[in-house]
Amino acid sequence: MLWIAIRMLTGDKQKFYGLVFGIAFSTLLITQQLTIFINLIERGASAVYSEPTADVWVMDPVSRTPDVNFPMPATALDKVRGVPGVEWAVPHLRAGASVRTSDGDLEGVSIVGVDDATLIGLPKRLIEGDISVLSQPDSVIIDDVGAGKLFENGADPIGARLELNDQRAVIRGIADAIPTFTSQVTLYTKYSQALNYVPGTRNRMTFVIANAADGITHEELASRIEEQTGLRARTREEFAQDGIDFIIENTGIPLNFGITVALGFIVGVAIVGLTFSLFIRDNIKQFGALKAIGVTNAKIRKMVTVQAGLVGLIGYGLGILATVAFIWGFSGNPDFKGFYIPWQIPLISCAAVFVILGLTGWLSLRTVLKTEPAAVFR
Amino acid sequence: MALLPENLSFSRKVLPIIAIGALVLAVIFIAMGLPDREQSEPEKEPPRAIGELANGARVAGSGIVEPSSELIEVGTALSGLVTDLMVQPGQFVEKGQPLFTVDTRAIRARAAETQAAITEARAALGEARASMNEAEAAIAEARTAEQTAARQLALYRGVDDPAAVSRSEVIRAEGEAASARDRRRLAETRLQQARARVDQANARIQSAQSQAGTTRTELSRATVRAPIAGEILAVNIRPGEFLSNQGGGNSAPFITMGETRPLHIRVDIDEEQAGRLAMGQPATVSPRGAADNQVKASFVRAEPQVVPKRQLTNTASERVDVRVLQIIYALPAEARDAFRVGQQVDAFIPATDGAQGSSGE
Amino acid sequence: MSQQVAITTRGVTRDFQSGSQTITVLHGIDTEIRAGELTYVVGESGSGKTTLISIMCGILWPTKGEVTVFGTDIYDLDDTALVDFRLENIGFIFQQYNLIPSIDAASNAAVPLIAQGMDRHEAREKARGMLEKLNIGDQADKLPNQLSGGQQQRVAIARALVHEPRLVVCDEPTAALDANSGRRVMDLLREVAVAEDRACIIVTHDNRVFDLADRILVLEDGLITHDGKEMPDDH
Numbered sequence: 001m002l003w004i005a006i007r008m009l010t011g012d013k014q015k016f017y018g019l020v021f022g023i024a025f026s027t028l029l030i031t032q033q034l035t036i037f038i039n040l041i042e043r044g045a046s047a048v049y050s051e052p053t054a055d056v057w058v059m060d061p062v063s064r065t066p067d068v069n070f071p072m073p074a075t076a077l078d079k080v081r082g083v084p085g086v087e088w089a090v091p092h093l094r095a096g097a098s099v100r101t102s103d104g105d106l107e108g109v110s111i112v113g114v115d116d117a118t119l120i121g122l123p124k125r126l127i128e129g130d131i132s133v134l135s136q137p138d139s140v141i142i143d144d145v146g147a148g149k150l151f152e153n154g155a156d157p158i159g160a161r162l163e164l165n166d167q168r169a170v171i172r173g174i175a176d177a178i179p180t181f182t183s184q185v186t187l188y189t190k191y192s193q194a195l196n197y198v199p200g201t202r203n204r205m206t207f208v209i210a211n212a213a214d215g216i217t218h219e220e221l222a223s224r225i226e227e228q229t230g231l232r233a234r235t236r237e238e239f240a241q242d243g244i245d246f247i248i249e250n251t252g253i254p255l256n257f258g259i260t261v262a263l264g265f266i267v268g269v270a271i272v273g274l275t276f277s278l279f280i281r282d283n284i285k286q287f288g289a290l291k292a293i294g295v296t297n298a299k300i301r302k303m304v305t306v307q308a309g310l311v312g313l314i315g316y317g318l319g320i321l322a323t324v325a326f327i328w329g330f331s332g333n334p335d336f337k338g339f340y341i342p343w344q345i346p347l348i349s350c351a352a353v354f355v356i357l358g359l360t361g362w363l364s365l366r367t368v369l370k371t372e373p374a375a376v377f378r
Numbered sequence: 379m380a381l382l383p384e385n386l387s388f389s390r391k392v393l394p395i396i397a398i399g400a401l402v403l404a405v406i407f408i409a410m411g412l413p414d415r416e417q418s419e420p421e422k423e424p425p426r427a428i429g430e431l432a433n434g435a436r437v438a439g440s441g442i443v444e445p446s447s448e449l450i451e452v453g454t455a456l457s458g459l460v461t462d463l464m465v466q467p468g469q470f471v472e473k474g475q476p477l478f479t480v481d482t483r484a485i486r487a488r489a490a491e492t493q494a495a496i497t498e499a500r501a502a503l504g505e506a507r508a509s510m511n512e513a514e515a516a517i518a519e520a521r522t523a524e525q526t527a528a529r530q531l532a533l534y535r536g537v538d539d540p541a542a543v544s545r546s547e548v549i550r551a552e553g554e555a556a557s558a559r560d561r562r563r564l565a566e567t568r569l570q571q572a573r574a575r576v577d578q579a580n581a582r583i584q585s586a587q588s589q590a591g592t593t594r595t596e597l598s599r600a601t602v603r604a605p606i607a608g609e610i611l612a613v614n615i616r617p618g619e620f621l622s623n624q625g626g627g628n629s630a631p632f633i634t635m636g637e638t639r640p641l642h643i644r645v646d647i648d649e650e651q652a653g654r655l656a657m658g659q660p661a662t663v664s665p666r667g668a669a670d671n672q673v674k675a676s677f678v679r680a681e682p683q684v685v686p687k688r689q690l691t692n693t694a695s696e697r698v699d700v701r702v703l704q705i706i707y708a709l710p711a712e713a714r715d716a717f718r719v720g721q722q723v724d725a726f727i728p729a730t731d732g733a734q735g736s737s738g739e
Numbered sequence: 740m741s742q743q744v745a746i747t748t749r750g751v752t753r754d755f756q757s758g759s760q761t762i763t764v765l766h767g768i769d770t771e772i773r774a775g776e777l778t779y780v781v782g783e784s785g786s787g788k789t790t791l792i793s794i795m796c797g798i799l800w801p802t803k804g805e806v807t808v809f810g811t812d813i814y815d816l817d818d819t820a821l822v823d824f825r826l827e828n829i830g831f832i833f834q835q836y837n838l839i840p841s842i843d844a845a846s847n848a849a850v851p852l853i854a855q856g857m858d859r860h861e862a863r864e865k866a867r868g869m870l871e872k873l874n875i876g877d878q879a880d881k882l883p884n885q886l887s888g889g890q891q892q893r894v895a896i897a898r899a900l901v902h903e904p905r906l907v908v909c910d911e912p913t914a915a916l917d918a919n920s921g922r923r924v925m926d927l928l929r930e931v932a933v934a935e936d937r938a939c940i941i942v943t944h945d946n947r948v949f950d951l952a953d954r955i956l957v958l959e960d961g962l963i964t965h966d967g968k969e970m971p972d973d974h
Contacts, residue, residue: 003859004842004850010389011841020393052418073700075648075687081427081438082651082729088424088669089438117667118422124414131421178413213433236417289837292798293898294826295854296819310394317397320404328407340411346404373798376833377789377910377942 001295005303006310008283015282016311018275023315023353024322026268030261030349031323031341037257039339043181044243046338047094048236050177051209052124055218057239058089058208058225061232065243066094067110067180071203072231079229080208085216086225090115091191092207095198099185100163101150109146109185111164113194120209122175122188128158129173134190141173145334146185162187164197178338181247265352272311273360280304280364284371292373304365308357316353320346425669425724427662435729437655439705441645441663443721445636446708447608452633455599456480457622460615465633467613471604477633479601480621489593492586499582506575513572516565524558531555608637611719641709641717643675645725646702649684654729661707661727669724671716675707745906745938746772746795751804753790764790766961767804774905774938777929777951781944781970782958789910791958792942796829796908797821809905826854830899830932832909836891838883838898844870844890845879848897855902862901869897872931889920893927900931907932909941918947925951946970 010016047066048057058080063069071093080089093113098106114121119131126141133139140162142150147157162169164187175188189197195204210233212221218235225233234242248254280287287300323341330336427436458480465477531551534543612634615621621632643663647655657680664672681704707725709717717723753765764787772778772795782788793799794806797813806813809828813821830851838847846859848866853859867879873893875886883891892912899907909928913921925941925948932939933953941952949955949970957965965971 001854004839004846004853006390007842007846008839010387011839013389016389049413049415052416053420055417075646075700075702078438078440078646078648079651081425081724081726082436082654084433084435086427088420088426090424115424117669118420118424120420120422120424124418215433283839285835285837286839289831289833290850290854291822292796292825292831292833293851293854294822294824294829296822299854314393314397317400321396321400324400324404324407327411338413340413341404341408343408343412346408374790374793376831376837377793377798 001299001303002306005306008286008303009279009307009310012279012282015275015279019272019279019311020315020318022268022271022275023311023356024319025271026264026356027316027319027349027353028322028326029264029267030352031320031345032326033257033260033264034345034348035323035327035339035341037253037261038342038345039336040181040253040257041244041247042240043179043183044245044247045240046178046180046243048240048243050123051092051121053120053211054209054236055212056210056222056225056233056235057092058210058229058231058233059206061230063206063232065246066207066239067096067182067243068246069094069206071095071206072208073203074205076205076229076231077208079231080210080225083210083221083225083228085213085221087211087213089208089210090118090120091205092121092209093191093194093198093204094206095194095204096184097164097198099150099169099187101160107150107185109164109187110180111194111197112186112188113191113198114188115209116190116192119190123177125176127174127176131173133172134188134193136170136172138168138170138193139172139189140169140193141175141188142171143175143177143179143186143188145177145179145183145337146187147171147174148334149183150185165199167196169197179334181243183335265356268352268356269359272356273363276308276311276357276360277364277367280368284368285376287368288371288373288376291371292376297369300368301365304361304368308361312353312357316350319349422667423669425664425726427726435654437647437651437727437729439645439647439651439702439725439727441643441707441723441725443709443717443719443723444642444644445608445611445638445719446640446642447606447637448642449611449719450605450608450635451631452477452602452605452635454478454480454602454621454623454632456596458482458600458620460617460619460621463613463615463617465610465613467610469610471608471610471635473604473607475604477602477604477610478615482597482600485593485596485600489590489597492589492593496583496586496590499579499586503576503579503583506572506579510569510572510576513565513569517562517569520558520562520565524555524562527551527555527558602633604635606635606637608635609639610635611638636719638714638719640711641714641719642678643707643709643717643723643725645705645707645723645727646687647705647727649701649703651729652684652703655703655705656728656730659728661705661725663707663709663723663725665717666722666724668716673709673713673716675709675713675725678706678708680705743774743936744771745774745809746940747807748791748795749805749807751791751794751801751806753787753794753799754802764961765794765801768961768963770956770963770966772938772940773954774936775933776938776953777933778938778940779949779952779955780940780942780958781949781955783944786958787961788942788958792908792910792940795940796831796906797825826851827902828905830902830904830907832892832895832899832907832912834911834914836883836895838891838894840883843880843882844875844886844894844897847883847894848901850898851902866897866901869901870894873897873927888915889924892916892920892924896924896927896931905937907937907939909939911943911945912941913943913945913948921945921948922951 044065060070060072077089077091080086095111097109097111099109100106112121119134122131127144129141134141142157151157157171157174160171177186198204210225212218222233222235225231327339327341331339460478461481462479465471534548534551537543610633614630615632645661658677660674660676662672663675684701684703687700687702748768748770751765751768752763755762755764768791780788780792790799794801800814811824813824816824845863845866848870849862852862852865867876870876870879873896875890875893878886878890883894912924912928916924928939929951955967955970956963957971
């Protein structure tokens, strides 16, 4: 009977492709929009994830995210180093500055000052150059997306001179980093050098990056640091989440994407629901005949389920394929750098497809189940 | 479809296969695309506490290497051109060893002048003495003549025979006596004058001699000597440069030296942390950028005064809102090669097991 | 002839709700249908003939009364058992055939076998044999819309007979056909559907084929007004 069900479904090509299109479109819309949404808000955490070594970030109690921060006195570093369980701790500076390019343009940049001695705080990989270039005077390393923004004409950034706070800065490396939410150009340099590039305030050290000794969890270390120093300590995961939460709370992004996802869902329900019920209505006589001949409601239910399942499988597969193609196609675009599809999202859209098909299937099935077999005689 | 009942149906066979293929592809794509958020170990060793400090109560601080005598910035008492420089950076000197000299020509000229004044005064003294002798001789001669006249007069007065002595003879004798008296008196005046001249000359000699002593002292001050035994750390002067003793303001010290055997480390401890510090315990220190080179430094003393944190800020503008306790540690002799005066170090010091320290355990 | 009794109805009454009104369509039908006979149920529209036949073949519950089909009180069965009973024992031929448009003739004819759980290919083979018996074996692989009305009718007949039911119910089999085709279909039905232990009920008002009946029941306003071999004269 299931074979008949599938034949019935695919026999009506218009409606079959309508259903597949509806599901595929919904899947694409939901998956793609959720993917962009997640990636966009995860930009709030990219500064944390770009720093590969930190277990715990320590900051002033009022600091909220990597970019919304308040500097601490320099002795905070020693306070953190004095906490038992801290294997090591290094200073880290993140601050905004304005850069004058060789063309004379003014561009806002984030300066990241990494520990002078160990260079802890740099991204994991450099596209060009080596981290040792920071030991040369006035060296900075630029992030790759920022390099594209700052040198739109395609000039080679390596060796380019910038003017930062009346100081000379020479780009000597390009880092492979995920851009932050604001897509600001990021310049990595030594902590001591960064102090010169950032317009002066009394305190400059914005973060202390600490690592836990063996046998102590990050959470435990963070609470220990908070207790002993009175500073705010967040584990890497917590701090990444802080950055994400900040964007969620302070932008309309969740609402906008939420609306689009809801639209995708509603469009899916509408297209699939209408088409499916049309399909069922067209076949109501056949279903009635089958019921009269002696097909139980349970079997009818199975038939409709198989029909929905086939539509779901094909539509979902094509929708996911389109999403993958979209993300893959835009992976070269700097605005989409580092975009990935979190594995939860296809599951979410899969669940949405289930809901759409379940809902519309159930509605359509109701008419079938309610059909009196006697109706075939009228 | 009638001819190929089940062999190839786009919607029933090809599409599901495409869909399943798409799902497999998507799984691969998603698995490959997941961001790399692995944590990694730093390439260079950051400073970390080792041994029992690793998980024990401790206080961290940053410090700076200095000589055990602290830095001595050698100055000069005299302004002038540098004429001679006797030491080089890195040289070990003994106490009192000359370091450099400033120009002495002016002082030497003054010395010669003084010498001439002494000679001249001495000549005046001789002259005065001669005229004194002369006056004394005149006094003696006048006295003799006076006595002779007095005796003759007395003789004449003793002759009763007025005829025996003519009246004129008596008058002549009286005149002679008076003249001798006058001469004596004149000579006596001259003697007094000569005496005064001698005194004057003596005074001049003394004055010139004391001036000569001053000049000699100045001459020795022009040579600057090492105040203690130690190592020359920096020399900022070169022969021919003019040195002023009027406080060069922000200019670098002429010569910096200090006793570098042993080296000391001055560690800044945040005043809030100071209470937890275990005084007297050795500290674990490592130079900046060479964290694996850890050395145990023995406690020397804690500075009695808490001071605003001034050093190690890496920036021109000082931060004065943080106050630090400075603690001095001595580096062992064998670590001398790894540390240089002025180098920054990271230090870990055991803490007394205060209420805060063990709270996390 | 002393045939076996196929269907017995006792006091079958059926009411329909129409708004606040209750319309009684059948007023206590008591009758028997015998196996081996071709029984016609004849009546005006609204006379209740469709209702009666629906109740007889177990797809419409009577308001009152009981129906026994080959010894089984079918409205005493639960839902699923009733459905299975229909699947095993009753063949249906609908007025509009109600063939599934997207499967070929053989598969359409095989539907009852497939529903019984038979393997699809085996069922198709059996159905193909039935179609050959009905002289449309060469059309077995065609889709219903590629067939003429008569051919579709034959496929529907094949579907009704393929699982060899003991009761065949046939709704207006000739309504959409011209006189010749209608006659041929009725001949065919007589030939293949009527058997020793099989009852065949045909609802029709096609007077061109009344002469082929073994028995004619005339229904008027919910009551059987005539029961005999021939049609009453006033029709």
